[in-house]
Amino acid sequence: MRIEVTIDKTKPLPNGALEALSGELLKRIDREFTDNSHSVHVRYASTNNLSVMGGAKTDKDRIEEILQETWESADDWFSAD
Template sequence: MRIEVCIDRTKPLPIGALEALSGELSKRINKQFSETQNSVQVRYAGANNLSVLGGAKTDKDVIEEILQETWESADDWFSTEGSDM
């Protein structure tokens, strides 16, 4: 599956957040969908959006839940220590 998460560029995240989100999301998605090869990309765009290519409708629903859980638990896996913010 190819998963693309677009973040509204008018609401920038801390330095390193896109890379950290991509890594954490990849880890969680690969755990849930270990039988398929998955590609996760997180980038800025004009609006928030989630695209899932190569998966079933039910897969997109599961990925939405994983994304929501990942976003809500950012305090557990993302640290801004050492950033220049």
């Protein structure tokens, strides 16, 4: 399963945020999907979007939830220092 998150480039994040988001999202997805047959890519693009290729509809729904939880808890795992 390939997971791609795109962030609107007109609303840049602090330095290191893309890498931190990618790492945190991968950790959380690894806990949920233990088969380790997935990759996570986070990058800037023209719009915010989530693409899940190679997974079931229920997988995409769960990944959307994990992404939302990860984004909302950024104060707990991201430090811009």
